[in-house]
Amino acid sequence: MILEMKNIKKHFGDHEVLRDISLSVDKGEVVSVIGPSGSGKSTLLRCATFLETIDGGEISYMGDCAVKTKPDGEVSYVDAKDLRRFRNYYGLVFQQFNLFPHYSILKNLTDAPIHVQGRGKEQAEQTAMELLDKMGIADKAEAYPYQLSGGQQQRVAIARALAMNPEILFFDEPTSALDPELTGEVLKVIRQLADSHMTMVVVTHEMPFAKAVSNRVIFMADGVIVEQGDPAQVFDDPQEERTKQFLRVFER
Amino acid sequence: MTLSTMLTTMSVGMLRSFAVFMLTLLGSLPLGMVVALLKKSRFGVVRALINAYISVIRGTPLMLQLLVWYFGPFYLFGMNIGNWRFPALIFGFVVNYAAYFAEIYRGGIESIPVGQYEAAEVLGYTRTQTFMRIVLPQVVKRIMPSVTNEVITLVKDTSLAFTLAYQEVFSLAKQISAAQTSFMPFLIAGIFYFVANYLVEFVMARIEKSMDYYK
Numbered sequence: 001m002i003l004e005m006k007n008i009k010k011h012f013g014d015h016e017v018l019r020d021i022s023l024s025v026d027k028g029e030v031v032s033v034i035g036p037s038g039s040g041k042s043t044l045l046r047c048a049t050f051l052e053t054i055d056g057g058e059i060s061y062m063g064d065c066a067v068k069t070k071p072d073g074e075v076s077y078v079d080a081k082d083l084r085r086f087r088n089y090y091g092l093v094f095q096q097f098n099l100f101p102h103y104s105i106l107k108n109l110t111d112a113p114i115h116v117q118g119r120g121k122e123q124a125e126q127t128a129m130e131l132l133d134k135m136g137i138a139d140k141a142e143a144y145p146y147q148l149s150g151g152q153q154q155r156v157a158i159a160r161a162l163a164m165n166p167e168i169l170f171f172d173e174p175t176s177a178l179d180p181e182l183t184g185e186v187l188k189v190i191r192q193l194a195d196s197h198m199t200m201v202v203v204t205h206e207m208p209f210a211k212a213v214s215n216r217v218i219f220m221a222d223g224v225i226v227e228q229g230d231p232a233q234v235f236d237d238p239q240e241e242r243t244k245q246f247l248r249v250f251e252r
Numbered sequence: 253m254t255l256s257t258m259l260t261t262m263s264v265g266m267l268r269s270f271a272v273f274m275l276t277l278l279g280s281l282p283l284g285m286v287v288a289l290l291k292k293s294r295f296g297v298v299r300a301l302i303n304a305y306i307s308v309i310r311g312t313p314l315m316l317q318l319l320v321w322y323f324g325p326f327y328l329f330g331m332n333i334g335n336w337r338f339p340a341l342i343f344g345f346v347v348n349y350a351a352y353f354a355e356i357y358r359g360g361i362e363s364i365p366v367g368q369y370e371a372a373e374v375l376g377y378t379r380t381q382t383f384m385r386i387v388l389p390q391v392v393k394r395i396m397p398s399v400t401n402e403v404i405t406l407v408k409d410t411s412l413a414f415t416l417a418y419q420e421v422f423s424l425a426k427q428i429s430a431a432q433t434s435f436m437p438f439l440i441a442g443i444f445y446f447v448a449n450y451l452v453e454f455v456m457a458r459i460e461k462s463m464d465y466y467k
């Protein structure tokens with residue numbers, strides 16, 4: 001098991017955003033998370049990546065427990081230094097790319113491997129060039145983020161996450177900030193990763209993509225997992241009324 | 253008095269003005285960063301103290317502040333510090349400009365999108381690394397125009413050193429002008445300030461340009 005989230009609870013004020021969500025992801029699995037706006041999809045990824053602290057539950061990576069909840073309800077995280085060790089396990093691709101504008105594309109990919117993971121410069125640069133090549137943007141290595149299209153920037157962001165050699169990659173609506181004609185190039189890259197058995201959790205509104213690429217689809221609404229399963233089953237033969245209703249909107 | 257003796261006498265004043273300028277920058281540019289970071293401190297007391305400091309400094313004339321730093325130790329605490337004049341002067345300038353730079357830095361730091369911090373955090377950067385490698389370089393670029401303004405103001409503010417009878421170029425100009433009934437010293441002082449600011453603008457433009465490679 002790469003990731004194990006158990007009974008996750010999260011609220012903002014008195015708004016319960018995640019209500020007892022459990023999610024496990026096996027090596028090589030590609031999980032799509034779909035659901036209406038405000039259902040808690042981003043919050044789930046932000047809790048998994050420790051950008052938000054949970055109010056209850058347990059999160060482990062590779063069997064290594066990062067946070068647990070005692071019987072009396074007290075949530076205890078490992079300390080900040082240990083938490084950084086967990087960051088080696090995963091990468092996150094943001095909707096808004098969040099590249100470092102003052103670094104060249106190459107440096108965006110090598111800075112963390114060198115200064116966080118302590119890898120050698122040459123090796124980091126070689127890995128970075130290989131990744132850029134895979135993403136089809138090797139010719140942009142010396143460019144700066146502002147010189148790239150949105151689709152290219154997002155591919156750099158994916159490469160930046162991969163450069164850390166994570167066990168699992170999270171995507172939060174990776175194509176939502178892109179012009180429609182640019183989504184294809186990003187989805188294609190994610191599809192390639194799926195073909196190479198990269199473990200991934202993808203929050204997306206691209207239903208055909210989710211159906212084609214994932215091994216499992218999770219439908220979330222109001223902070224709970226309403227339904228999950230094989231994409232063919234969830235998309236073509238949903239069991240829950242809430243799922244049917246949601247998918248009907250997309251068919252139109 | 254010939255023009256050349258006038259220039260020689262005044263060039264001492266120019267050097268003294270330049271000393272105030274450089275020492276103030278050397279002290280206040282880094283101190284401003286410390287103040288800006290303390291303003292974001294976890295401790296409410298620290299934040300309140302910093303806010304009070306900034307608002308008092310910005311709300312009172314620098315001339316008055318210089319007098320307080322110079323005479324304060326004696327009148328308030330009965331202390332007699334030998335040779336306190338020049339240190340009090342530099343101290344007053346540094347403390348004053350640090351407050352202004354702190355506000356500029358704070359604005360710059362707050363203008364960095366939260367996504368930059370989150371991307372860095374997920375990549376495993378420590379807080380210090382995130383600040384030094386990701387945030388600060390972008391802040392420096394963004395605040396350059398405001399810093400330039402402040403530095404130009406400082407060039408002109410150095411003339412306030414006369415408050416503590418420090419003979420910088422402007423007070424020398426007044427003295428010589430009165431003694432010689434000549435307008436020339438003021439003209440020389442004016443040219444000095446103008447040329448100094450011209451150099452400041454030139455240097456700052458070069459620095460800004462060196463950061464033009466990204467947006």
Ligand SMILES: Nc1ncnc2c1ncn2[C@@H]1O[C@H](COP(=O)(O)OP(=O)(O)OP(=O)(O)O)[C@@H](O)[C@H]1O
Nearest residue numbers: 012013015017035036037038039040041042043044
């Ligand atoms: N930092 C926050 N403070 C307060 N409320 C928040 C915060 N972040 C999210 N929320 C609320 O939590 C709920 C779930 O938000 P979340 O972003 O996880 O939804 P989502 O499923 O990702 O939606 P979308 O499809 O629009 O991205 C929303 O009602 C949102 O307003």
Ligand SMILES: [Mg+2]
Nearest residue numbers: 041042043173
């Ligand atoms: Mg979202």
